[in-house]
Amino acid sequence: MNEELRNIWTQFFNWVMGNGPRPENEVIPPEPPPALPFSQKPTDKFSRFHEATLKERYTQWLELHGLHLFSVIYSGLSVLTCIVIVSLLLATVAELPPFGHERNPANNEVIRRYVQHGGRETGAQNIVAGLILDYRAFDTFGESAVLFTAAVSVLMILGASRRNSLKDSQNPHTDPEGRNFSQRGPPVIRHHLLRKDDAILQGVASLSIPVILMMGCVVVINGHLSPGGGFSGGAILSTALILAANAFGFERVHNFFNERTFIVSSSTALMIYALSKGYSFFTGANHLHSIIPKGTIGDILSAGLILPLNICVGLIVAGTLYGFYALFSEGDM
Amino acid sequence: MLEKLLLNHYEAAAVILSGIGLTNLLLQRNLIKKIIGLNIMDTAVYLFLAAKGYVEGRAAPILLEAQGGGWITNPDVYVNPVPAGLVLTGIVVSVSVTAFALALTLKLYEHYGTLNIDEALMKMTEQQEELETKISDAEEDVLA
Numbered sequence: 001m002n003e004e005l006r007n008i009w010t011q012f013f014n015w016v017m018g019n020g021p022r023p024e025n026e027v028i029p030p031e032p033p034p035a036l037p038f039s040q041k042p043t044d045k046f047s048r049f050h051e052a053t054l055k056e057r058y059t060q061w062l063e064l065h066g067l068h069l070f071s072v073i074y075s076g077l078s079v080l081t082c083i084v085i086v087s088l089l090l091a092t093v094a095e096l097p098p099f100g101h102e103r104n105p106a107n108n109e110v111i112r113r114y115v116q117h118g119g120r121e122t123g124a125q126n127i128v129a130g131l132i133l134d135y136r137a138f139d140t141f142g143e144s145a146v147l148f149t150a151a152v153s154v155l156m157i158l159g160a161s162r163r164n165s166l167k168d169s170q171n172p173h174t175d176p177e178g179r180n181f182s183q184r185g186p187p188v189i190r191h192h193l194l195r196k197d198d199a200i201l202q203g204v205a206s207l208s209i210p211v212i213l214m215m216g217c218v219v220v221i222n223g224h225l226s227p228g229g230g231f232s233g234g235a236i237l238s239t240a241l242i243l244a245a246n247a248f249g250f251e252r253v254h255n256f257f258n259e260r261t262f263i264v265s266s267s268t269a270l271m272i273y274a275l276s277k278g279y280s281f282f283t284g285a286n287h288l289h290s291i292i293p294k295g296t297i298g299d300i301l302s303a304g305l306i307l308p309l310n311i312c313v314g315l316i317v318a319g320t321l322y323g324f325y326a327l328f329s330e331g332d333m
Numbered sequence: 334m335l336e337k338l339l340l341n342h343y344e345a346a347a348v349i350l351s352g353i354g355l356t357n358l359l360l361q362r363n364l365i366k367k368i369i370g371l372n373i374m375d376t377a378v379y380l381f382l383a384a385k386g387y388v389e390g391r392a393a394p395i396l397l398e399a400q401g402g403g404w405i406t407n408p409d410v411y412v413n414p415v416p417a418g419l420v421l422t423g424i425v426v427s428v429s430v431t432a433f434a435l436a437l438t439l440k441l442y443e444h445y446g447t448l449n450i451d452e453a454l455m456k457m458t459e460q461q462e463e464l465e466t467k468i469s470d471a472e473e474d475v476l477a
Contacts, residue, residue, distance in 0.1 A: 057452075057455070058449070058451060058452045058455055061455045071451075075360060078356065078359035078360055079356065079360070081355075081359070082352050082355050082356040082359065083352075085352065085355065086348060086349065086351075086352035089348040089351070089352075090338065090345060090348055090349075091334070093338065093341050093344045093345050093348055094334045094337040094338050094341070094345075095337070096341050096344055098340050098341065099340060099341050099342070099343055099344065099384060099387070100387050100388055100389035101388070101389070102388050102389070102391075102409070104385075104388075106385050106386065106413060106416075107388060107413055110415065111408060111413050111414065111415065112408040114414055114415070115394065115406060115407075115408040115410075115411050115414070116406050116407075116408055117406075118414075119396050119404055119406055120406075125395060125396045125404075126394070126395045126396075127394040127395065127396065127411065127414045128394055128395075128414045128417045128418060128421075131414055131415065131417075131418050132418045132421060136418065139418075139422065143421075143422055143425045143426070146425060146426060146429050147425055147428070147429055149429070150428075150429030150430070150432050150433050151432070153433055153436070154432050154433060154436040157436045157437065157439075157440055158436055158439065158440075225395075226395065227393070227395065231421060231424075231425065297396065297404055298398075298404075321428075324432045327436075328435065328436075328439070
């Protein structure tokens with residue numbers, strides 16, 4: 001036991017100082033292939049070597065088509081436009097009422113109404129939560145729908161490209177001389193240098209992921225009592241998922257959160273939101289009496305529908321932000 | 334004028350930030366940098382809205398407990414809660430637009446092998462010309 005500890009310590013010490021032998025279980029990344037000499041650079045394909053000469057080709061093309069003057073004029077005009085716009089706006093800002101003054105026109109009777117009656121009418125201690133999830137709940141529903149639509153579009157675009165490149169690699173179209181005939185370049189390899197055996201990252205992640213998840217749940221559930229709510233809490237929850245994916249690999253996260261889980265949870269949350277808010281529209285608006293109890297201000301179970309709506313929004317945001325990360329880094333969810 | 338600008342320094346900073354973002358958007362030829370410029374403009378709008386909602390010496394719009402029980406609902410105690418909601422909407426839309434634009438940029442890079450919009454345009458024109466010459470050659474063959 002003591003021998004082992006000393007062994008580990010010497011290994012660690014050498015690793016920190018960088019002069020000893022590497023630990024046996026450390027993975028040495030393979031050497032990159034030697035670069036081709038200049039004359040052998042492939043130029044008829046999309047490749048990293050080709051990108052270096054693309055700039056030169058572009059300048060030649062500019063000269064050939066007489067577009068050099070155009071680009072100079074374009075740069076000058078855009079700088080001029082920006083300067084004109086900024087100076088106009090600065091002149092306007094100089095005429096604005098003073099910063100932070102209580103008699104500014106922005107602090108009008110709308111604000112007085114929200115602050116005076118917001119607590120009683122929505123039951124929420126956090127006036128902003130009452131504002132965005134009760135008075136303007138349909139606006140927030142639109143926001144969640146926008147996020148969900150963006151996530152689905154990104155899933156469509158990147159997922160389709162991945163499926164196409166897989167199909168291309170299975171049966172490539174080649175012309176008689178054996179060149180790859182497809183217009184598309186090679187698929188961009190996104191998961192580079194993702195190591196799945198980093199002990200330090202895994203240890204820190206397994207310690208901090210429960211804390212982050214708890215923090216996210218607290219922010220979501222206390223959305224009507226304290227700063228935060230569905231959007232910020234959902235963002236915190238998604239960071240826990242992203243950390244898990246980085247430390248333990250996307251496959252592990254894929255086991256409990258994949259494309260299907262995301263679609264099901266987000267659309268269920270959106271549907272619950274739409275149904276509950278539509279219901280409250282028929283019972284609470286137009287001077288009709290709402291049958292949903294408001295509870296006492298300051299309790300967890302208060303503020304009518306704000307708590308379930310916050311949870312719905314949190315689910316959508318957490319799934320969407322993790323989905324963006326997974327799609328951009330891995331091309332799949 | 335400078336005195337008044339110093340009085341409204343948050344708004345002035347927001348306007349200058351927005352100008353930086355607009356210049357970035359117009360002058361950069363790299364699509365990723367263009368998207369960064371768009372995000373800088375978004376941030377300027379949030380700064381402007383948050384500055385408009387601030388009232389000096391007041392608390393955040395979360396009801397404070399009164400001393401004898403109950404809640405303080407005096408509107409002269411809290412800052413303006415409306416800009417917070419507007420900024421939230423703005424952040425969500427900006428995240429969605431950024432993600433969508435980045436996805437399209439990734440597809441463009443996969444197709445043309447470059448992020449520079451001018452070089453992508455050049456490649457597009459070249460491919461178009463190549464296609465046209467191919468078509469005219471085929472037509473000549475058919476006519477012959």
